[in-house]
Amino acid sequence: MTLRTQLLLEATDVAKTYGAVVALRSASLAVRPGEVHALMGANGAGKSTLVKILTGAVRPDSGRIVVGGRERMAHSPAEARRGGVVSVYQEPALIPDLDVRSNLRLTKTPEESFRHWLAELGIENLDFSELARVLPLATLRIIDLARALAIEPDVLMLDEMTAALPANLTERVLAVVDGHRGADRSVIFISHRMIEIAAVCDRATVLREGTTVGVVDMTDGAEERIVELMIGDVAEAVPPRTARRDAGAARPPEATPRLTARSLSAKHKLRDVSFELHRGEVLGVVALEGQGQDELFEILSGSERPDGGEMLLDGAPVTFHHPADAIRAGVVYVAADRADALLMQRSITENIALPLTSRIRQWGWINLVAERTRVDAAVEALQIDARAGGEVRQLSGGNQQKVTIARWVAGGVQTMLCFDPTRGIDIRTKSQIYLLLRDLADAGAAVLFYTSELKEIQLVCDRTIVIFGGRVVAEIDAADSDEPTLLRAAYDLPSDAPADTVTDVAVAGPTTRERST
Numbered sequence: 001m002t003l004r005t006q007l008l009l010e011a012t013d014v015a016k017t018y019g020a021v022v023a024l025r026s027a028s029l030a031v032r033p034g035e036v037h038a039l040m041g042a043n044g045a046g047k048s049t050l051v052k053i054l055t056g057a058v059r060p061d062s063g064r065i066v067v068g069g070r071e072r073m074a075h076s077p078a079e080a081r082r083g084g085v086v087s088v089y090q091e092p093a094l095i096p097d098l099d100v101r102s103n104l105r106l107t108k109t110p111e112e113s114f115r116h117w118l119a120e121l122g123i124e125n126l127d128f129s130e131l132a133r134v135l136p137l138a139t140l141r142i143i144d145l146a147r148a149l150a151i152e153p154d155v156l157m158l159d160e161m162t163a164a165l166p167a168n169l170t171e172r173v174l175a176v177v178d179g180h181r182g183a184d185r186s187v188i189f190i191s192h193r194m195i196e197i198a199a200v201c202d203r204a205t206v207l208r209e210g211t212t213v214g215v216v217d218m219t220d221g222a223e224e225r226i227v228e229l230m231i232g233d234v235a236e237a238v239p240p241r242t243a244r245r246d247a248g249a250a251r252p253p254e255a256t257p258r259l260t261a262r263s264l265s266a267k268h269k270l271r272d273v274s275f276e277l278h279r280g281e282v283l284g285v286v287a288l289e290g291q292g293q294d295e296l297f298e299i300l301s302g303s304e305r306p307d308g309g310e311m312l313l314d315g316a317p318v319t320f321h322h323p324a325d326a327i328r329a330g331v332v333y334v335a336a337d338r339a340d341a342l343l344m345q346r347s348i349t350e351n352i353a354l355p356l357t358s359r360i361r362q363w364g365w366i367n368l369v370a371e372r373t374r375v376d377a378a379v380e381a382l383q384i385d386a387r388a389g390g391e392v393r394q395l396s397g398g399n400q401q402k403v404t405i406a407r408w409v410a411g412g413v414q415t416m417l418c419f420d421p422t423r424g425i426d427i428r429t430k431s432q433i434y435l436l437l438r439d440l441a442d443a444g445a446a447v448l449f450y451t452s453e454l455k456e457i458q459l460v461c462d463r464t465i466v467i468f469g470g471r472v473v474a475e476i477d478a479a480d481s482d483e484p485t486l487l488r489a490a491y492d493l494p495s496d497a498p499a500d501t502v503t504d505v506a507v508a509g510p511t512t513r514e515r516s517t
Helices: 047-054 077-082 100-106 111-120 137-150 167-180 194-200 222-231 293-300 323-328 348-356 368-382 397-409 427-442 455-460 483-490
Strands: 009-018 021-031 036-040 062-067 085-088 155-159 186-190 203-208 211-217 259-266 270-277 282-287 308-313 316-318 331-334 415-419 446-450 463-468 471-477
Touching: 009 047, 021 036, 021 047, 021 186, 021 203, 036 047, 036 194, 036 222, 047 062, 047 085, 047 155, 047 186, 077 085, 085 137, 100 111, 100 137, 111 137, 111 167, 137 155, 137 167, 155 167, 167 186, 167 194, 186 194, 194 222, 203 222, 211 222, 222 483, 259 293, 270 293, 270 308, 270 446, 282 293, 282 427, 282 455, 282 483, 293 331, 293 415, 293 446, 323 331, 331 397, 397 427, 415 427, 427 446, 427 455, 463 483, 471 483
Parallel strands: 021 211, 036 186, 036 203, 085 155, 155 186, 270 471, 282 446, 282 463, 331 415, 415 446
Antiparallel strands: 009 021, 009 062, 203 211, 259 270, 259 308, 308 316, 463 471
16 A cells, blocks of 8 residues: 555645735645644744645635545535544634533534543533633633544644643643544644654644645654754845844943833733833844734733733833823834724825824814825835825735834834734835834834744844743844744754853743633
């Protein structure tokens, strides 16, 4: 019998695009019966998209999927489940306003088997009449897993299953995963924790930029090989620092920080984050998915309140109850999702001028000349191409993102929080944004820059902090912020960088995170 007929699941050349964003180019995956198979890749590599395609939640643009020797393309998670393929996704799949028992009925989950797996996973005395929305996130994740195990799937997919769990539940999950493999059963396991991959997985398929780039047997040295595959050619991974200023122009060490975070915590996702951001610098933030970076930027921009810790502006404590408070204090936010930030059916001028109205009005009337002057200057500074039309929705994705930045440039920037601002835009526009952020810093602004593309760090940043498990685990100078170093730090692996450029901080396992209601 050939290897092809022995495979329990095989995906070949799977592709998926969302408009201009390529989620998968050519992803392939071959899972043997009886193995735990890791699916690895840096942020944006396409792991979650592939899982959603395999389980029918997303339709691919092209490609071939074979399960149990038969070609199958599931059109829904329910259809995939009937075919023996079940996934536990990153976010809970329970309906918040239904109780546990009703959620089980929706998926026709056998209650006796579900109770058995709950006990195996360490959850006892669960009240089935409780609404899902009042349960802690860790409990919801265990419920999702027990519900999946209860139907005895042939292929069980776990997408960052342990990210929301405390250490004791993580150990239970890993034990169940290890025991689930059998003659006709396999597990596809996604985790950013290399120690978990090494503990339970037999092989690992690595994705990079939507393409399968290698399959690794989990033997000695496998971790380093996986990192190499995720990065690609190291020489190509380290771009020239054309956008970053010379080290001699660095801010004086005695300067009072513009923004200081002290032991910030939130929702058990952000646990103890401290850093200083100075005027005249771009501080990079690197983190794998779900490590607390979203919560950090929500707190700093006033969208959420921290559970603990404090923020200081120019050395003085500050509390933001609303994003408007942050904006009044000179702290502005540029989100990755431009659709949420823009008025799509309004003009470029209206979108850029929106935060300016209080500054350019007199006796209740907007000074249109002053508005036009500021807007035109911002459009020119960002080289916004408005030829596609007057409404923002008619612009390219890159030009839409420029508009989100231009609205703050037009009003003058003190502190800019940029969360993956170049996601899904072309390389030329990315370069323009890199240079703009450097120009803003060189003019005295303070910029906090999170990116899911590690290559961007050396192009833009002066320093970088790395967050893992809701804590800062490393601070790395720009000169040492190459992709291999950043990726090793993001996975909490030992670094080859000199000791004086990397500050290690002990990382404990994530604690239970309660879901916001």
